[in-house]
Amino acid sequence: MKRFHLLPAGTLVVAGVLALGISLTPAAEVPRYTQVTPPRDSLIACLPIEDGTLFADGAEDLSLDGAEPRPAPFAAQVSEVTTLRGVAPSGGILGEALYSPCQAPATSGFLALPAAGDAELRLTNTDSSDASVDLTLLGPDGEVVGLGARGIALAPGESRPVALSVIAEGVDGPLGVEWHTTRGRVTATGVTTGDISHVAPSAPAADVQVLPGVREGATPTLVLVNPQVDRATVHVDFHSPTGTITPEGGQDISIPPRSVVSVDLSAGTGGEAGAFTVESDLDVVATLYAGGEAQGVGVAATPDVELAGAVPGSSTLQLTNVGSATASVSIALGESTHDLLIEPGATATQAVAEGDLVDVDVTSNQPLVGAAVLPGAIVELSPGSLAEAEPMNAELVPTLR
Numbered sequence: 001m002k003r004f005h006l007l008p009a010g011t012l013v014v015a016g017v018l019a020l021g022i023s024l025t026p027a028a029e030v031p032r033y034t035q036v037t038p039p040r041d042s043l044i045a046c047l048p049i050e051d052g053t054l055f056a057d058g059a060e061d062l063s064l065d066g067a068e069p070r071p072a073p074f075a076a077q078v079s080e081v082t083t084l085r086g087v088a089p090s091g092g093i094l095g096e097a098l099y100s101p102c103q104a105p106a107t108s109g110f111l112a113l114p115a116a117g118d119a120e121l122r123l124t125n126t127d128s129s130d131a132s133v134d135l136t137l138l139g140p141d142g143e144v145v146g147l148g149a150r151g152i153a154l155a156p157g158e159s160r161p162v163a164l165s166v167i168a169e170g171v172d173g174p175l176g177v178e179w180h181t182t183r184g185r186v187t188a189t190g191v192t193t194g195d196i197s198h199v200a201p202s203a204p205a206a207d208v209q210v211l212p213g214v215r216e217g218a219t220p221t222l223v224l225v226n227p228q229v230d231r232a233t234v235h236v237d238f239h240s241p242t243g244t245i246t247p248e249g250g251q252d253i254s255i256p257p258r259s260v261v262s263v264d265l266s267a268g269t270g271g272e273a274g275a276f277t278v279e280s281d282l283d284v285v286a287t288l289y290a291g292g293e294a295q296g297v298g299v300a301a302t303p304d305v306e307l308a309g310a311v312p313g314s315s316t317l318q319l320t321n322v323g324s325a326t327a328s329v330s331i332a333l334g335e336s337t338h339d340l341l342i343e344p345g346a347t348a349t350q351a352v353a354e355g356d357l358v359d360v361d362v363t364s365n366q367p368l369v370g371a372a373v374l375p376g377a378i379v380e381l382s383p384g385s386l387a388e389a390e391p392m393n394a395e396l397v398p399t400l401r
Contacts, residue, residue, distance in 0.1 A: 131184025306384030323366030
């Protein structure tokens with residue numbers, strides 16, 4: 001049987017007064033406008049074209065596929081799509097002959113591919129929601145219309161090939177790809193059908209771009225895409241070991257609207273190591289192909305006074321001074337250090353010691369771009385200067401759920 005206890009009348013009066021006071025006290029006002037600091041960490045996705053070694057680096061510890069963060073740099077054997085999360089993550093997968101750089105998932109991008117006849121696209125969705133992608137193909141004679149370029153669906157975690165050679169059937173020459181998602185985010189990588197001879201990451205469109213990684217003895221070609229509705233004019237400079245020149249074929253390159261061209265610059269570079277600067281009157285896309293059966297592929301790098309990366313042993317480190325004065329450079333290669341002077345517009349090289357992975361840190365008084373090169377790999381160094389995350393203004397909207 002339940003028992004009930006009667007409270008004294010005075011107790012009830014006090015309780016009632018307290019309740020009334022609480023109900024009449026206005027709620028503390030929540031500020032509608034405030035400032036929030038965005039997260040510093042980000043995610044990149046790494047697509048192995050063949051089983052290989054993942055070289056990973058970052059400003060702080062990195063999480064591999066969502067596991068407990070570990071100190072960077074590090075190497076890991078991988079055979080499937082892998083993600084890295086942390087502050088300023090970078091890296092790529094080196095297979096037997098080819099290098100596949102990691103990329104940040106995005107909603108749009110471009111690819112500049114050397115041949116439409118054997119072109120294939122690899123789309124990867126590393127997010128937990130569906131993604132859908134539309135493609136626009138650009139050939140030497142303008143926009144290419146083909147079936148299968150719209151509404152390419154990817155489930156969460158899915159990676160799938162797209163036969164660009166079939167969509168662009170009949171196109172002779174290079175191929176530009178302009179892609180964007182109508183839902184979600186993806187990474188997009190260009191390869192060849194059959195025996196893969198190169199791995200091309202997505203590239204930006206810009207009016208000034210610096211592409212490092214022309215190794216000694218290379219026969220470089222630039223594939224240039226003009227996604228604009230007006231004709232673009234492009235000028236290319238080459239930063240050799242002795243300074244900057246305009247190579248044969250690098251002057252007054254005219255690209256019709258919504259089209260792509262391929263420019264062989266091997267005669268003008270003479271087999272020397274170096275980097276290219278591409279300048280244009282409109283934003284264009286530039287991708288470097290180093291030549292050979294297994295081609296290293298490079299896209300625009302970000303100049304900085306600090307560079308860093310995890311690179312393969314026995315490669316060659318190349319640094320290009322894009323500043324206006326002589327660069328005094330200090331290089332930490334694993335346990336060894338090296339000091340170099342690099343004249344403005346020139347490229348210097350430094351052998352990398354043997355080993356599976358070598359940690360590289362570069363400091364300079366002038367902005368540099370850099371890459372470690374092998375016959376089938378251009379491993380670009382990442383900017384080492386990290387800006388502090390600036391607080392952002394935010395508005396609290398009570399009606400949002």
